[in-house]
Amino acid sequence: EAGVTQSPTHLIKTRGQQATLRCSPISGHTSVYWYQQALGLGLQFLLWYDEGEERNRGNFPPRFSGRQFPNYSSELNVNALELEDSALYLCASSLDLAGTGEQFFGPGTRLTVL
Amino acid sequence: AQSVSQHNHHVILSEAASLELGCNYSYGGTVNLFWYVQYPGQHLQLLLKYFSGDPLVKGIKGFEAEFIKSKFSFNLRKPSVQWSDTAEYFCAVNGGNYGGSQGNLIFGKGTKLSVKP
Numbered sequence: 665e666a667g668v669t670q671s672p673t674h675l676i677k678t679r680g681q682q683a684t685l686r687c688s689p690i691s692g693h694t695s696v697y698w699y700q701q702a703l704g705l706g707l708q709f710l711l712w713y714d715e716g717e718e719r720n721r722g723n724f725p726p727r728f729s730g731r732q733f734p735n736y737s738s739e740l741n742v743n744a745l746e747l748e749d750s751a752l753y754l755c756a757s758s759l760d761l762a763g764t765g766e767q768f769f770g771p772g773t774r775l776t777v778l
Numbered sequence: 779a780q781s782v783s784q785h786n787h788h789v790i791l792s793e794a795a796s797l798e799l800g801c802n803y804s805y806g807g808t809v810n811l812f813w814y815v816q817y818p819g820q821h822l823q824l825l826l827k828y829f830s831g832d833p834l835v836k837g838i839k840g841f842e843a844e845f846i847k848s849k850f851s852f853n854l855r856k857p858s859v860q861w862s863d864t865a866e867y868f869c870a871v872n873g874g875n876y877g878g879s880q881g882n883l884i885f886g887k888g889t890k891l892s893v894k895p
Protein backbone atom coordinates (compact mmCIF):
# COMPACT_ATOMS: atom_id res chain seq x y z
CA GLU A 665 0.00 0.00 0.00
CA ALA A 666 1.48 3.35 -1.02
CA GLY A 667 1.84 5.85 1.77
CA VAL A 668 1.17 9.56 1.85
CA THR A 669 3.20 11.35 -0.77
CA GLN A 670 4.20 14.99 -0.86
CA SER A 671 5.79 17.22 -3.47
CA PRO A 672 8.12 18.88 -3.88
CA THR A 673 10.66 17.54 -1.42
CA HIS A 674 12.36 20.90 -1.14
CA LEU A 675 11.16 24.37 -2.07
CA ILE A 676 13.16 27.57 -1.95
CA LYS A 677 11.36 30.89 -2.19
CA THR A 678 12.04 34.51 -1.38
CA ARG A 679 10.10 36.78 0.95
CA GLY A 680 6.80 37.93 -0.48
CA GLN A 681 6.45 35.05 -2.94
CA GLN A 682 3.81 32.35 -2.86
CA ALA A 683 4.46 28.66 -2.21
CA THR A 684 2.29 25.72 -3.22
CA LEU A 685 2.75 22.35 -1.59
CA ARG A 686 0.98 19.17 -2.66
CA CYS A 687 -0.14 16.02 -0.90
CA SER A 688 -1.66 12.73 -2.00
CA PRO A 689 -3.30 10.69 0.76
CA ILE A 690 -3.28 6.96 1.18
CA SER A 691 -5.78 5.38 -1.18
CA GLY A 692 -9.20 5.32 0.45
CA HIS A 693 -8.43 8.03 2.99
CA THR A 694 -10.70 11.05 2.69
CA SER A 695 -9.20 13.27 5.39
CA VAL A 696 -6.03 15.27 4.88
CA TYR A 697 -4.23 17.26 7.56
CA TRP A 698 -1.42 19.78 7.28
CA TYR A 699 1.15 20.49 10.00
CA GLN A 700 4.09 22.85 10.26
CA GLN A 701 7.25 21.62 11.95
CA ALA A 702 9.37 24.66 12.60
CA LEU A 703 12.67 24.53 14.45
CA GLY A 704 12.10 24.81 18.17
CA LEU A 705 8.30 24.93 17.85
CA GLY A 706 7.46 21.30 17.26
CA LEU A 707 4.56 20.14 15.11
CA GLN A 708 1.71 22.59 14.87
CA PHE A 709 -1.65 21.90 13.27
CA LEU A 710 -2.47 24.01 10.23
CA LEU A 711 -5.53 22.66 8.42
CA TRP A 712 -7.88 19.69 8.16
CA TYR A 713 -9.79 18.84 4.99
CA ASP A 714 -12.38 16.14 4.55
CA GLU A 715 -14.59 15.46 1.53
CA GLY A 716 -13.41 18.67 -0.06
CA GLU A 717 -14.35 20.88 2.87
CA GLU A 718 -12.15 22.68 5.37
CA ARG A 719 -13.14 21.18 8.74
CA ASN A 720 -10.80 23.01 11.05
CA ARG A 721 -7.77 25.25 11.02
CA GLY A 722 -5.07 26.00 13.52
CA ASN A 723 -3.83 29.31 14.80
CA PHE A 724 -2.23 30.52 11.58
CA PRO A 725 -2.91 33.69 9.57
CA PRO A 726 -5.24 33.60 6.55
CA ARG A 727 -2.29 33.67 4.14
CA PHE A 728 -2.04 29.95 4.92
CA SER A 729 -4.80 28.34 2.91
CA GLY A 730 -5.48 25.21 0.97
CA ARG A 731 -7.97 23.04 -0.74
CA GLN A 732 -8.86 19.43 -1.28
CA PHE A 733 -9.63 18.06 -4.71
CA PRO A 734 -12.28 15.49 -5.68
CA ASN A 735 -9.61 12.75 -5.68
CA TYR A 736 -8.84 13.73 -2.03
CA SER A 737 -5.40 15.10 -2.82
CA SER A 738 -4.68 18.45 -1.27
CA GLU A 739 -2.75 21.63 -1.80
CA LEU A 740 -1.37 24.02 0.79
CA ASN A 741 -0.77 27.58 -0.32
CA VAL A 742 1.27 30.07 1.61
CA ASN A 743 1.02 33.63 0.36
CA ALA A 744 3.26 36.60 1.09
CA LEU A 745 6.01 34.36 2.44
CA GLU A 746 7.89 35.48 5.51
CA LEU A 747 11.26 34.27 6.77
CA GLU A 748 9.61 32.52 9.72
CA ASP A 749 7.58 30.36 7.34
CA SER A 750 10.73 28.32 6.77
CA ALA A 751 9.85 24.89 8.12
CA LEU A 752 9.05 21.30 7.27
CA TYR A 753 5.42 21.01 6.19
CA LEU A 754 3.89 17.63 6.87
CA CYS A 755 0.77 16.19 5.37
CA ALA A 756 -1.15 13.36 7.00
CA SER A 757 -4.17 11.37 5.98
CA SER A 758 -6.78 9.40 7.85
CA LEU A 759 -9.82 7.23 7.35
CA ASP A 760 -11.40 8.65 10.46
CA LEU A 761 -14.22 11.05 9.65
CA ALA A 762 -14.44 12.42 13.18
CA GLY A 763 -10.85 13.64 13.12
CA THR A 764 -9.94 11.78 16.26
CA GLY A 765 -8.13 8.72 14.97
CA GLU A 766 -4.60 7.96 13.94
CA GLN A 767 -3.03 9.92 11.16
CA PHE A 768 -0.50 8.64 8.66
CA PHE A 769 2.24 11.07 7.75
CA GLY A 770 4.10 11.82 4.56
CA PRO A 771 7.80 12.67 4.28
CA GLY A 772 7.20 16.41 4.22
CA THR A 773 8.18 19.39 2.10
CA ARG A 774 11.08 21.47 3.34
CA LEU A 775 10.27 25.13 2.62
CA THR A 776 13.09 27.63 2.84
CA VAL A 777 12.30 31.32 2.61
CA LEU A 778 15.24 33.58 1.81
CA ALA B 779 -5.88 25.18 25.31
CA GLN B 780 -4.64 21.64 25.34
CA SER B 781 -0.94 21.04 25.64
CA VAL B 782 1.41 18.08 25.69
CA SER B 783 4.63 18.03 27.68
CA GLN B 784 7.52 15.71 27.07
CA HIS B 785 9.90 15.89 29.96
CA ASN B 786 13.18 15.06 28.29
CA HIS B 787 14.64 16.83 25.29
CA HIS B 788 17.48 14.38 24.74
CA VAL B 789 18.05 10.98 26.31
CA ILE B 790 21.27 9.02 25.87
CA LEU B 791 21.32 5.33 26.75
CA SER B 792 23.54 2.34 26.20
CA GLU B 793 22.21 -0.72 24.43
CA ALA B 794 20.16 -3.03 26.66
CA ALA B 795 19.26 -0.20 29.04
CA SER B 796 15.61 0.33 29.89
CA LEU B 797 13.76 3.32 28.51
CA GLU B 798 10.96 5.43 29.87
CA LEU B 799 9.91 8.65 28.15
CA GLY B 800 7.46 10.85 29.94
CA CYS B 801 4.39 12.48 28.42
CA ASN B 802 1.75 14.55 30.16
CA TYR B 803 -1.23 16.29 28.64
CA SER B 804 -3.46 19.03 29.91
CA TYR B 805 -6.96 18.03 28.79
CA GLY B 806 -9.21 16.33 31.31
CA GLY B 807 -11.83 14.87 29.01
CA THR B 808 -11.82 11.83 26.78
CA VAL B 809 -8.63 11.68 24.77
CA ASN B 810 -6.99 9.52 22.16
CA LEU B 811 -3.27 9.18 22.78
CA PHE B 812 -0.44 8.38 20.41
CA TRP B 813 3.29 7.90 20.29
CA TYR B 814 4.97 8.55 16.96
CA VAL B 815 8.61 7.90 16.06
CA GLN B 816 10.80 9.56 13.48
CA TYR B 817 13.92 7.57 12.59
CA PRO B 818 16.80 9.49 10.99
CA GLY B 819 15.92 10.37 7.42
CA GLN B 820 12.46 8.84 7.64
CA HIS B 821 8.99 10.24 8.16
CA LEU B 822 6.82 10.08 11.24
CA GLN B 823 5.32 6.69 11.90
CA LEU B 824 2.93 5.43 14.53
CA LEU B 825 4.44 3.43 17.39
CA LEU B 826 1.28 2.83 19.37
CA LYS B 827 -2.08 4.31 20.24
CA TYR B 828 -4.62 4.33 23.04
CA PHE B 829 -8.33 4.93 22.46
CA SER B 830 -9.99 3.02 25.30
CA GLY B 831 -9.84 -0.24 27.26
CA ASP B 832 -6.68 -1.72 28.76
CA PRO B 833 -4.51 1.24 29.76
CA LEU B 834 -1.35 -0.71 28.99
CA VAL B 835 -0.92 -0.75 25.23
CA LYS B 836 1.68 -2.54 23.20
CA GLY B 837 3.10 -1.20 19.98
CA ILE B 838 5.65 -2.14 17.39
CA LYS B 839 9.27 -3.06 18.08
CA GLY B 840 8.70 -3.99 21.71
CA PHE B 841 7.45 -0.59 22.85
CA GLU B 842 4.59 -0.18 25.29
CA ALA B 843 2.86 2.74 26.97
CA GLU B 844 0.68 3.11 30.02
CA PHE B 845 -2.23 5.52 30.23
CA ILE B 846 -2.75 6.82 33.76
CA LYS B 847 -5.84 9.00 33.68
CA SER B 848 -5.39 10.39 37.20
CA LYS B 849 -1.93 11.64 36.27
CA PHE B 850 -2.81 12.78 32.73
CA SER B 851 0.15 10.72 31.61
CA PHE B 852 1.00 8.37 28.76
CA ASN B 853 4.60 7.28 29.28
CA LEU B 854 6.46 5.22 26.72
CA ARG B 855 8.60 2.28 27.83
CA LYS B 856 10.90 -0.35 26.42
CA PRO B 857 12.68 -2.89 28.63
CA SER B 858 15.85 -3.09 26.53
CA VAL B 859 16.77 -0.56 23.85
CA GLN B 860 18.78 -1.27 20.74
CA TRP B 861 21.01 0.98 18.65
CA SER B 862 18.28 0.93 15.99
CA ASP B 863 15.90 2.69 18.40
CA THR B 864 17.89 5.89 17.93
CA ALA B 865 15.20 8.32 16.78
CA GLU B 866 13.00 11.19 17.86
CA TYR B 867 9.84 10.25 19.74
CA PHE B 868 6.69 12.36 19.81
CA CYS B 869 3.72 12.06 22.11
CA ALA B 870 0.42 13.32 20.66
CA VAL B 871 -3.09 13.82 21.93
CA ASN B 872 -6.38 14.22 20.17
CA GLY B 873 -9.08 15.55 22.42
CA GLY B 874 -12.01 15.30 20.06
CA ASN B 875 -13.95 18.49 19.63
CA TYR B 876 -12.78 20.12 22.86
CA GLY B 877 -12.12 23.81 22.32
CA GLY B 878 -12.61 23.53 18.58
CA SER B 879 -9.65 21.20 18.28
CA GLN B 880 -11.32 18.58 16.14
CA GLY B 881 -8.86 16.99 13.78
CA ASN B 882 -6.00 18.53 15.67
CA LEU B 883 -3.28 16.21 16.88
CA ILE B 884 -1.44 18.14 19.57
CA PHE B 885 2.19 17.09 19.71
CA GLY B 886 4.80 17.36 22.37
CA LYS B 887 8.13 18.92 21.42
CA GLY B 888 9.69 15.50 21.01
CA THR B 889 12.45 13.56 22.76
CA LYS B 890 15.60 12.61 20.92
CA LEU B 891 16.85 9.20 21.93
CA SER B 892 20.45 8.30 21.22
CA VAL B 893 21.44 4.68 21.89
CA LYS B 894 25.16 3.97 22.14
CA PRO B 895 26.24 0.57 20.77
